[in-house]
Amino acid sequence: MMDGFAAAFLTAGALLTLLAGIGVVRFPDVTSRMHAAAKAPVLGIMLCGIGVAFAVQTVETTIIVALVIVLQLITSPVGSHLLARSIYHQLHPHIDGVDELAAADEDPPETV
Amino acid sequence: MTLLATLLATPVLASSLTSSLMVWPPLVILAVAALLFTYRLLVGPTLPDRIIALDGLLAAVLAGILVGAAISESTVPIIAVLLVALVGFVATGALARYVERRGG
Amino acid sequence: MTILLAFLAALLFACGTWLLMQRRLSRIIIGVGLLGHGANLLLVTAGGPGGLAPLIGADDNFGRYSDPLPQALALTAIVITFGVTAFLLALGFRSWQITRDDAVEDDVEDRFVALLNQEQSAAQEAAESSSDAPDESQSWEGS
């Protein structure tokens, strides 16, 4: 039973990672690839971690998996933010809709 | 061909999961994902593309380690995942700083 | 050592070698990195096939431990290579400060000798082409 859960979570996690991989290969431009890659693996690792917790079933493992998940959630967006920011400023990707940052740069808001 | 045959004939490391069928799919999937990321890493074209791909590859490796931990029912390898979970983004950040300065 | 891993190590060494034999320090550093990975691969597999992490008492209910000694050696090697790479990068940085590039230029003195050698063979050819006019300044007579 627990092994079933484990396998399911592991497979789901792996699939999410695969999904990101496909996205990174398939998506047409760097911004959309970034969206694909920035998050899917986070959830993927989360799911795999839960899978491990089910497979090993010790308090130790559960604690450490929880720690992995929490830390991953805290750190991953920081990297993505930095990367996205540099892509936006340096690669000037095409924006389909509004670009309120570009508008703001032309008319910079007051800063403290 | 013999290489493949030999590889397929060799058992995985000791597993207590009831069915190796349950273990194989995630590893194969992750291997495919890793190769996809590697492809993007190789072709780019922009630097952020490669950074993204490298991050994805790392995620695939980490997921693989987790699967391995599940197979061997060991907590030990997870500590590596923990380390990367906490510090892996620093490399991405540094690379982003590079892009910021030198462009993609 | 399996054929697969031996081949992988060979590939790492070959790619590293390829990168070493040119002029940009950053490429050379990458090459050294690949060589280092190849060497570590050999080290880690030198203890035989993999096994359980050598943590006594934690997971020792089944299987056997992997050989810890090559791991310790590899760890030492990795860290040393890291330190030296840091220094090499500093060299590249210094090179950039001076020349705005990280090219490993040829040795000036050696080029100088090579230049002399070229001049001298050119002079020799010129002398040979102007036939063997006897050197009047020197006679058979000593001093």
Next chain:
Amino acid sequence: MIVALLALHCVVGISAVALHHRLSRWAFAVAAVPAFVTLVSLATRLRAVLDGEPIVEEFSWVPQLGLSFVLRVDAFAALMVLLVSGIGLLVCVYAVGYFSHPKPGTGRLAGLLTLFAGAMLGVVVSDHLLAMFVFWELTTVTSYLLIGNDDWSPEARDAALMAILITGAGGLAMLAGLVIVGQAAGTYQISELATAAPLSGSAVTVGVICILIGAFTKSAQVPFSGWLPGAMVAPTPISAYLHAATMVKAGVFLMARLAPALADIGPWRPLVLGVGAATMVVGGWRALRQHDLKLLLAHGTVSQLGFLTMLVGAGAYDVAQAGAVLLLAHGAFKAALFMVVGIVDHQTGTRDVRRLHGFGRGWTPVMVVGVVAAASMAGLPPLLGFIAKEKALDAATGDEQFMLVAIVAGSILTVAYSGRFVLGLLGRLGEPDADVVSRDAPVPGWGLVAPSVVLTVFTVVAGLAPVIVDRFIRASTTSLYADSHPANVKLWAGFNTALVLSGCIIAAGAVLVWRHATVSAAQDRFHTAIAWVPSNDRAFWGAMSVLARSAKHVTATVQNGSLPLYLMVILAVAALAPLGPAVSELDTWPAIVGDVPVHIPLAAVIAAGAIGAAVVRRRIAAALLLGAVGYAMAGFYVVQGAPDLALTQFAIETLATVLFVLVLRFLPRQFEAGRAAVTVPIRLAVSVAVGVSVFVLALVASAARRDVSQDQISGEMLARSVPDGKGANVVNVILVDFRGLDTMGEITVLVIAALGAVALARATRGSAPVENDHAGFARLPVVVASSRVLFPSIVVLSLYFLFAGHNQPGGGFVGGLTAGAAISLRYVAGGVTSVRESFRFKPWTILGGGMVLSIGTALVPLLSGRSLLEHSSIERDVVVLGTVKATTALPFDVGVYLVVIGLVLMAFEAFGDDVAPDSGSGSVGSAAP
């Protein structure tokens, strides 16, 4: 006594060199002292020596190599000592007068001359081949310095070089010869050599040739004679001493000493006779062509040396006896003649016969000395030179037909050039249109003339009353040929063939002198005809230029200064050298293609990353691909059961990426497609060779494991880790305990790398960091705020690794590297300023403190007589906390941890600044394409 004399020469010589500024020309007076003392000492012991009781002294040097100083003064040695010290004394007296207007280096000459005399004395008193070689080489060096003493002059330098190279080459050949002969004979002692079993064999033949080459070069035999006339650039007193009386006799001396033992060995006699004869004739011929009186004497000396070579080298006692007389005679007349030429030169400023037109009245003694000495040289009776030549002709009339012919031919030329010398000296060869310099030349003082007078008086007296040298000569001969019964030395030996030949020689020579103009013209025609034959000089300098050219050629080829080419050679050699033997063991092809399926995707990623890194053109992309390889390797480590390695790899990968970024942000984006140092096919070939070699070696090496019965040494480590190493993580126990010594070295490497990186990056601005405002480094509130949480979190993780490492994956390295990642986070968030704020201690202090802690921990056990790095542990029960275990491995690991942190901080110190310290414009953007 002998040693004391040698030491006296040495001390006086060195003192004179050291004090030459103060002593100036009076240094020669000082230099006369050792010569005088030597003569007096010899005189006191001479009777015993001539009675066949040699003075022997022996000192061992390197007995295992047979190197020892056996010094032995027998009659022949005494004869040589007399020449060396007697003429030395006179030359010193002469030199005081000669150098009446001393130049700055003059005093040094006296010191060097003394040293040379000491060395020469050593040669003649050595009864040991190797000891003699030692002194032999010393004469080479001192004569080099003497010839080149007037170092401003390129001619002097060239002449010195030629002399040292030719005689040096001969010396080395001789050394080989001496060793060969010595090994064959089983002794290096000359006095034992003659009594040793007769030598034979091809090795000995080679050895004999080598020894003769040495002797020929030193004694200026054809074709090695070129250096001697060149050496005449030295001041005349030096020439008189070195190049007439002493050094050139060293070769003759050696042949005289060895001939009794070696003359019967294959090539000895033909070589000695052939070379001696050629030298005698060629030297005479050349002497006849000189206008410079000194050069005339120089070539004459060459000729006489050929004569001597034949005599002493022939290996027969009667000929050798003639040689002994000629040695004495030649020393006396040649030194006197050089002195005369020196006087002329000194008083008139020229030695060219075309500018000499006779001298005034006060010059008569000089002229007499010149004429008498020249007559002795020509072999006119009743002078000592005549006796020598008579003796030689007499001895050669037996079965030495070849020698006889050579002596006759050479002697005719000798008479001729002696006549030419006399004519020149007397002004008969002066050319009318040349400046007349001689007639009003000032009369030389007695100090200048007296020494040559002494020598000439000896020439005359010994010629008239040879009985005064008879005993000496006979004893000398006996000391060379123990069983011989040499005849008395007599002026009148009866009416024999030799006398007739002598008469003919003198007559023929007189004709040549009489028709000197015709002879000169004939000589000129001859030389024009053979102008294609290179002169000694031309041959020597030609050889030197060939040497220089080939050296440049070889060096330019192999030493091309190009790192890629050097690496190509090294890698090719490294790949191919072991490949051959390894392939031969490849018969047992391993059965296993692969053992773990997960290896396949990991290998695929590694391979792709490696190939990608090898071909990609962007710098940073190559770094990323290397990173991919690193991540896959970390995965591989996990699979292999090496979590510590995986942790290290992951942490290092992060740090390496940051370091790459720090440096690559300045460098050009792409690798320039410049001139390839190594062409693609070669690069490919070498790369493939390296790959193949690694592949084969890896398989062969692991296959060899079957043949080794012993267990891996790590087996015991696994067993003893917990009970004795007090740690469950065996890798960590190895790192801090079993092989803590490696770790000690390793942190040292890190410390040094850190110091070096900072020293380099700050090379031009000292050690103080530059504050900069980070114009280009945007402050990102999101990242800064995040890092407020994450920075201390990562540090806590690093401390966990540090403390848990002994039992869990981790340890000081992983901990330190993790903390390094925390520091890198500070950089990402706020640039290098933020990094500098991150800890309360300076990087220096952390780095040094860590090293002190680790190495101090390692050293402490030595104080209590235990081993380096021997850890001790305590286990205490503490209230509330439970059992607390602590081992001294911990402080060691803490040191490691601190060093790694220090390294990272220093790396940011080195190149963390946004604006490079001396980038001139300071704008980094300008460097970007």
Next chain:
Amino acid sequence: MTSLVPLTFALPLFAAAISIIGGKWRSFQRVVSVVTLTAVTGVSIALLVGADRDGYVVHRSGGWPAPLGVSLVVDRLAGMMLVVSAIVLLAVMVYAIGQGGEEQRRVSFHPVYLVLAAGVSGSFVTADLFNLFVAFEMMLAASYVLITLGGRPDQVRSGMSYVVISLVASTLFITVLALLYASTGTVNMADLGERLESIPAGTRAAFSLALLVVFGIKAGLFPLFFWLPDSYPTAPGPVTAVFAGLLTKVGVYAIFRTQTLMFGTHEWMGTVLVVVAVLTMVVGVLGAIAQDDMKRILAFHIISQIGYMIFGLGLFTLAGLAGAIFYIVHHIVVKTALFLVAGLVDRRAGSSRLSEVGGLVRDAPVIALLFAVPALSLAGLPPFSGFIAKFALIDAGIDASQWWGVAAALAVGLLTLFSMTKIWSGVFWGAPEEEPSSAPEVAGRLGGPFWMVFATGVLAAASIAISVAAGPLYELAERAAADLLSPGGYIDAILGERP
């Protein structure tokens, strides 16, 4: 006694650490360095005496028996190397302090130099192949820093080559270590010596050649040496001196140690070594002849002299090995002294280029004398130490009927003499033909600062002392050679007597 063994490298390491912390105070650093190196010299002498008395002084780090822990051992050869290198390191340190320069300007000189000293000592005393790698790395890392100290463009250029080549050599070393462990399951040299006997001959030959290449790069063997003459001369004067004297010899030492201990003495290997030795001698000396700079000439002579040492090894006879060991000892002292003189010349005349210098025999006779003694010794002229060294090898070569090797040794000896006269004539005679690149520093009657001249003089005197005491020294070398030829004693000393 056994506790002294680790002090040879641990003392300098600890001193280096203190020196880093006290980096602000140069005089503190100086005192630490000189005191430490003096202590190391004393310790080394004591160890040599002990080793000569007992054969082997063994220390087991961590108290672990071999091959579990890293064992350290001082045998006669190691003891000799320790003593001579300690003296040289001390002398060069004094010289550097006298010179000021980079030593004065850089915080890092003292700690890095001490680490270099530790690396050198460590290489000599370790009985563990991996630990040898680590000791090499210490020494090399320190050398990377020292060679680029100052950061001049030419230093950066040559530093790149030097570091990269050394790094490649280190990687090859690790690779061989990995393969050796895969074959034998040990890295202890004594243990390896035993276990390698049972592996197939081809594999063992491959290992032996691979290690020869690894150490050959560091030792400067043909055709692996090309980097060396480009790199060494650009370093600061004292640094070049200590590199020239010591670093290559550490490589040579490693070749001696590993080939004799681990692979036995096979005839084919002897032939390989003799051929390599002859090529090294000849190409090295030709390189020297092609140069116009005193330092570069001397740098090429390092190569050519290495050839002699390897020639002695390749004979695989007692006489050959003893001669080679004597040669190493002599050469370390002499070569260092010559480079120190080059530093003095550089300072006194503003250049070390023959065309830019001249007449120093008049202007600085003390320097001339300090050059003459080691130069004549290097050229192998009697009665200096080089003569005995060269003679011993020629004697051994003739004894072993290695005619071509002997001929090459003699010819190269002549060319060395030529080189020395070229320097003498260019530097000490005549007058400069061109303007020197930097301004000469006229400094008193000695021709340079007292401590520089003093240190150089000490080494010149040491060279003479070697020659005077050649008898006992050669006997010692012979005993050391005998140990090398019968490695059983070494193996027993480390692994203990086994049935």
Next chain:
Amino acid sequence: MTSLRISGIVVWLTALWVMLWRSLSVANVVSGVLVAFAVLAFARLPRMRTTERDDAILISPLAMTWLAVFVLYKLVEANAVLAWEIVTPHNRIRTGVIALPLRTESETAMMVVANLITLTPGTVTIESVGSPAVLYVHVLHLHDLERVRTDLLQIEALSVRAFGSRAARRQLQERIEP
């Protein structure tokens, strides 16, 4: 609603320490506190621009649960959207950059919001300007601008309620209902 006023960072570091050791023992807690204080003593945290006492946060367990549920929901939802986007050939991508003016001045709160936005697939924070911050967010599927903006502002409200400081809660209150 109970709120605890403690030094958040010390608690977090201690908790982290204890979790790393994977066992809740007195020794671990004590050493954790010591480690936390030691780290804070020897290491210096990055400086914030504002002068707020950042560690004076108030934790509301209930709101935190809500936040967690919301984030997880968004995470799964957005991943599903992305997955659909990836596996179907149909392209719904319409990128845009929207401004998101926050209502709280706390940088911590801003950080949490910005990171949560980034964490949810389809949106990435690319810039944070001024105080109170205006976040600029890159949106992959920008079809209904205001809906996206409202969704994202919801995150701010939830997180401030979960662990905002007193000031942050006040500012949020003031600006939602002025």
